[in-house]
Amino acid sequence: GAVVSQHPSWVICKSGTSVKIECRSLDFQATTMFWYRQFPKQSLMLMATSNEGSKATYEQGVEKDKFLINHASLTLSTLTVTSAHPEDSSFYICSAEGTANTGELFFGEGSRLTVL
Amino acid sequence: GIQVEQSPPDLILQEGANSTLRCNFSDSVNNLQWFHQNPWGQLINLFYIPSGTKQNGRLSATTVATERYSLLYISSSQTTDSGVYFCAVKSPSGTYKYIFGTGTRLKVLA
Numbered sequence: 001g002a003v004v005s006q007h008p009s010w011v012i013c014k015s016g017t018s019v020k021i022e023c024r025s026l027d028f029q030a031t032t033m034f035w036y037r038q039f040p041k042q043s044l045m046l047m048a049t050s051n052e053g054s055k056a057t058y059e060q061g062v063e064k065d066k067f068l069i070n071h072a073s074l075t076l077s078t079l080t081v082t083s084a085h086p087e088d089s090s091f092y093i094c095s096a097e098g099t100a101n102t103g104e105l106f107f108g109e110g111s112r113l114t115v116l
Numbered sequence: 117g118i119q120v121e122q123s124p125p126d127l128i129l130q131e132g133a134n135s136t137l138r139c140n141f142s143d144s145v146n147n148l149q150w151f152h153q154n155p156w157g158q159l160i161n162l163f164y165i166p167s168g169t170k171q172n173g174r175l176s177a178t179t180v181a182t183e184r185y186s187l188l189y190i191s192s193s194q195t196t197d198s199g200v201y202f203c204a205v206k207s208p209s210g211t212y213k214y215i216f217g218t219g220t221r222l223k224v225l226a
Contacts, residue, residue, distance in 0.1 A: 044216040103147045105214055107159040
């Protein structure tokens with residue numbers, strides 16, 4: 001299967017600072033990656049679809065100025081939480097569809113953000 | 117948009133027991149996957165099963181797309197099966213994204 005790596009796994013930051021999370025496809029090229037957010041004991045909610053070389057497509061209710069997504073290469077997408085506040089504390093997970101156009105989705109390890 | 121409901125929401129089993137988890141979806145889909153989220157949050161791919169039946173060891177899954185549901189069977193459960201099970205579907209409506217179900221939280225007791 002395809003391997004997706006996410007970094008960092010854990011991050012604690014002060015309110016008002018910005019945090020960048022990286023998502024890499026290690027053994028395949030991903031023209032499209034997906035960013036999800038998960039609150040405790042809830043399901044995964046799609047935040048945005050990251051497209052290589054173009055602007056991300058955000059889901060309704062997701063602030064694009066708060067959650068900046070950049071997909072500069074076929075193996076890297078980044079999510080930057082700008083001016084983070086305690087309510088942004090959550091588990092953020094990226095994913096990508098593997099090769100062979102099967103449509104199968106593979107996930108990174110996730111990043112747990114705590115904003116103090 | 118498409119709605120994805122899973123049942124039961126919570127399940128407690130004794131080690132060795134069998135169980136069936138269900139995923140219902142409100143519209144036609146062209147992709148469906150089952151995942152296991154472990155206690156550390158990692159999502160493990162179990163099955164990519166838009167239709168038909170697949171088996172992998174003690175786990176098997178069946179998707180009946182025409183009736184808009186999928187089932188995940190766990191036999192001879194082990195404590196390591198504990199965690200949350202999600203199904204995720206992709207609709208052919210052209211939105212190119214997976215929508216996750218509500219999840220089933222499983223706890224297997226030794």
